[in-house]
Amino acid sequence: MIFGAVPVIICALLFSEIAWGKGFSTERVLQEDGTPWQITADSLEREGEAYIAEGDVRIWKGAHSLSCQKAVYDPEKGIAEVFGSVRLESGGDLLTGEKGFFNLKDRTARIEKGSLFLKENHFYVRGDFLEKLDDDTYRADNITVTTCDGENPPWSINGSELFVVIEGYGTIKHASFRIKDQSIAYIPFMLFPAKIKRQTGFLLPRIGFSSNNGFDFELPFFWAISETADATFYQRYMAERGYMQGLEYRFATDKGNRGMLLFDILSDERTEKNLGDPDELNISPYARTNITRYWLRGRTDTELPAGLNARLDLDYVSDQDYLREFEDSLAGFNWRPDLEEESGRPLEDKRSPTRRSAVRLARNADDFVVHGTAAYAQVPENPSVDNTAQPLMNLTLLSLPLRLNPAPAFITLDSGYDRVWREEGQDGHRVEVSPFLSVPFWTGPHLEWEPYIRYTYNERWMEEGYGRKEEQYRTAYETGARVSTDLERIYDISWGDATGMMHKISPVLSYRHRELVENWNPKEKKPWFEPIESEGDINKINFSIENFFNGRHVNSKGRKSYQQWATFDVTQGYDLIEAKKPLNTGQKRKSFTPLSLELTFTPSSNINLSANASWDHYDESINRAYASLDLYLPRAGGLRDMLKLDYLYRAGIEESLQLESEVNLYYGFSVGGYLQQDFYEDHNISNGFWIRYLDQCWGVRLALENDDIRTRVMLVFELVGLGEIKGRGSIQGE
Numbered sequence: 001m002i003f004g005a006v007p008v009i010i011c012a013l014l015f016s017e018i019a020w021g022k023g024f025s026t027e028r029v030l031q032e033d034g035t036p037w038q039i040t041a042d043s044l045e046r047e048g049e050a051y052i053a054e055g056d057v058r059i060w061k062g063a064h065s066l067s068c069q070k071a072v073y074d075p076e077k078g079i080a081e082v083f084g085s086v087r088l089e090s091g092g093d094l095l096t097g098e099k100g101f102f103n104l105k106d107r108t109a110r111i112e113k114g115s116l117f118l119k120e121n122h123f124y125v126r127g128d129f130l131e132k133l134d135d136d137t138y139r140a141d142n143i144t145v146t147t148c149d150g151e152n153p154p155w156s157i158n159g160s161e162l163f164v165v166i167e168g169y170g171t172i173k174h175a176s177f178r179i180k181d182q183s184i185a186y187i188p189f190m191l192f193p194a195k196i197k198r199q200t201g202f203l204l205p206r207i208g209f210s211s212n213n214g215f216d217f218e219l220p221f222f223w224a225i226s227e228t229a230d231a232t233f234y235q236r237y238m239a240e241r242g243y244m245q246g247l248e249y250r251f252a253t254d255k256g257n258r259g260m261l262l263f264d265i266l267s268d269e270r271t272e273k274n275l276g277d278p279d280e281l282n283i284s285p286y287a288r289t290n291i292t293r294y295w296l297r298g299r300t301d302t303e304l305p306a307g308l309n310a311r312l313d314l315d316y317v318s319d320q321d322y323l324r325e326f327e328d329s330l331a332g333f334n335w336r337p338d339l340e341e342e343s344g345r346p347l348e349d350k351r352s353p354t355r356r357s358a359v360r361l362a363r364n365a366d367d368f369v370v371h372g373t374a375a376y377a378q379v380p381e382n383p384s385v386d387n388t389a390q391p392l393m394n395l396t397l398l399s400l401p402l403r404l405n406p407a408p409a410f411i412t413l414d415s416g417y418d419r420v421w422r423e424e425g426q427d428g429h430r431v432e433v434s435p436f437l438s439v440p441f442w443t444g445p446h447l448e449w450e451p452y453i454r455y456t457y458n459e460r461w462m463e464e465g466y467g468r469k470e471e472q473y474r475t476a477y478e479t480g481a482r483v484s485t486d487l488e489r490i491y492d493i494s495w496g497d498a499t500g501m502m503h504k505i506s507p508v509l510s511y512r513h514r515e516l517v518e519n520w521n522p523k524e525k526k527p528w529f530e531p532i533e534s535e536g537d538i539n540k541i542n543f544s545i546e547n548f549f550n551g552r553h554v555n556s557k558g559r560k561s562y563q564q565w566a567t568f569d570v571t572q573g574y575d576l577i578e579a580k581k582p583l584n585t586g587q588k589r590k591s592f593t594p595l596s597l598e599l600t601f602t603p604s605s606n607i608n609l610s611a612n613a614s615w616d617h618y619d620e621s622i623n624r625a626y627a628s629l630d631l632y633l634p635r636a637g638g639l640r641d642m643l644k645l646d647y648l649y650r651a652g653i654e655e656s657l658q659l660e661s662e663v664n665l666y667y668g669f670s671v672g673g674y675l676q677q678d679f680y681e682d683h684n685i686s687n688g689f690w691i692r693y694l695d696q697c698w699g700v701r702l703a704l705e706n707d708d709i710r711t712r713v714m715l716v717f718e719l720v721g722l723g724e725i726k727g728r729g730s731i732q733g734e
Helices: 006-014 278-283 338-343 576-580
Strands: 038-040 043-047 050-061 064-074 079-090 093-103 108-118 123-132 137-146 155-165 168-179 182-194 206-210 214-223 229-238 242-252 258-267 292-303 308-317 355-364 368-378 390-399 410-421 427-438 441-443 447-464 472-484 487-495 498-517 538-554 560-575 595-604 607-616 621-634 640-650 654-664 669-678 683-694 698-707 710-719 723-732
Touching (some): 258 338, 292 338, 538 576
Parallel strands (some): 206 723
Antiparallel strands (some): 050 064, 064 079, 079 093, 093 108, 108 123, 137 155, 155 168, 206 214, 214 229, 258 292, 292 308, 308 355, 355 368, 368 390, 390 410, 410 427, 427 447, 447 472, 472 498, 498 538, 538 560, 560 595, 595 607, 607 621, 621 640, 640 654, 654 669, 669 683, 683 698, 698 710, 710 723
């Protein structure tokens, strides 16, 4: 660990036969990888069995180099002694000292007035003596540990003695944490894990206070179970609520099996919710009387025999208030976004009226895809009458396009079965079958023509109590055609490593006719959502212009490749049903559908923009809009500014904005903030602001966060290489 670079050169000397002599400048020493070691010195002599090099002694090979003013090597004892300005470099790591020795037989070493710099994590260890006692054991006297440059670092950990066993534990006697020259914390004896691999041990604790929980202390313990699995145990004490325990289990194998499961449980000392307290009502308007409170959630992906893969989603909570009351736990809703990021499947929002759990089995073959899903939607507020339609089972079979030789025709089949259940009310079954036939061909060299036909059959049979209703079914017939062509042009440009841009325009004219057949009573209340009815009857002509912008890149061998930078589509439709229907007095005919525009822009990994909108000609207004932007602006020193935006608008229904930004200022300062706003309800969901200062080896961040439950003030001290020390205050209510 401390002398990680030393054994490289020790081995080189140990297994070599060095030819020393006057006038020596370089000599081949070791040839294990074809590259010789080089040795230079002003003077090289032999005294008895020992070899002596003096004056600017240097031994090097590739990225490994040892330099000093004098070196004495006794091959019989296997001891190499070095004196004066000792400097050992290896791959960016650096060990310096006044003098030292290397025992090449038992591979021990000692450096006086030594200093070790580890490049990877910018770590310094200084001591009066730095010793390597055996292959895995190290010792140092009067040590200073820091990640800061300079002789008087902003922070450091000092100790009288350091003792470390690699893949075991280390100790520091009389340890003190110092800010500049001032000691602010003293620990007589410090024990810490010293494992290069993942290590079992305690993680950084979290300490806080809030009017809701009182004094709040949380201590996580990490268990490295194996190379493919680990777990974290969360022990949390809240003076006003009691003792909460949590478990997080993770696994990942080389066969594509991976997952994460989390569970928290609390026996709440606040046994009943006070609905007369405005702060309690801000959490939710629902009563709560349960004492045992918990949240189970997780995501797993597993590959099974016969080409099957399974996905499990878990999300089950004891009550509707839990996620919002305890979101700031180290495993809480706000602190663990990686569950969603690693699985690619989102959790329901903490305010969602339902929590979804599901298991899915799927098999993707060359000519078909089949999958089955069982899902359950929990209603956390536990209503007395729960009539939620539960999709307990879904089976779907989708055949990929199959050519009907010798005709240029392709057929696809989309079919499915659903079992829907309710605790109260109607439940039953649904079957849907939808074959699709298309005949694509070219009319001349530039015009593609693709007519198609689709038939959909949807049947349901329902049960309620001990009675049974008649089976009902509905059908839909659909025909259509698509005509398109492609126009391309390449422009020579010079932008970064791109030498050109290809612009492709695809005008598309399409026609779609769909007719529903009324085989069940349209006035009857629908027991659940029917996909076949989502679009209704259709008789429409669409014209669109699709634009593709691709960057051209040429590698060192002259091979060209294209990367999609942007797309921009414009679509206008004409509704033949609207054009023919009779109008009442004062009504306007609205035959043209809203003009639809859609844009994506991803020229590099630093920008990702997608947006769409539709314009209503008759109301002369935008009736729908969406925009999502991830923007990163690289700055000097590895820093970069950041802007994230999500905006959603549907006329008369909703309008919301989520915005997050951080800007790096001068002298290590940066500012940032986030906003979640519901404009339609004129409601500020949450917002926050922070200011941060980051020096070479330390930083501090002051944050103010506010939502409809509480206002929080958080002070975070960051020690580069050690983690964060956090203090948090919370005020309930507005």
